[in-house]
Amino acid sequence: MDRGTVGSASKGRLEVGVGHHGVSAVLTPAGELDHHTAALLREPLEQCLADGRTRVVVDCSALEFCDSTGLNVLLAARLKAEAAGGSVHLVGMRPAVARVFTITGAETVFTVHETLDQALVE
Numbered sequence: 024m025d026r027g028t029v030g031s032a033s034k035g036r037l038e039v040g041v042g043h044h045g046v047s048a049v050l051t052p053a054g055e056l057d058h059h060t061a062a063l064l065r066e067p068l069e070q071c072l073a074d075g076r077t078r079v080v081v082d083c084s085a086l087e088f089c090d091s092t093g094l095n096v097l098l099a100a101r102l103k104a105e106a107a108g109g110s111v112h113l114v115g116m117r118p119a120v121a122r123v124f125t126i127t128g129a130e131t132v133f134t135v136h137e138t139l140d141q142a143l144v145e
Contacts, residue, residue, distance in 0.1 A: 056093030077109020084115030
């Protein structure tokens with residue numbers, strides 16, 4: 024899997040790894056996804072979709088926090104992927120992140136997997 028990195032590793036920021044596995048784009052955000060860092064995930068998500076990678080896997084296992092802005096970035100990517108015949112899959116959500124999805128009901132509109140291997144089965 025090839026990987027690139029976007030963002031900053033400084034405290035309170037977000038680092039996003041970008042790779043590919045077969046037809047899937049795999050994004051790995053690490054840190055805090057909020058109002059201040061949302062663009063660091065939005066940009067590579069939109070680029071993957073613009074490049075024709077409509078099956079997107081977001082590995083959330085290193086995501087420590089997600090607020091409503093971060094959730095909206097993922098929801099917007101899901102809508103764009105579905106409009107192009109694709110999907111967004113989420114993997115390995117920590118309890119603090121999963122709670123946002125549960126409270127808002129957003130977990131019902133994503134395919135959520137326990138492991139990256141499960142998400143990459145095409």
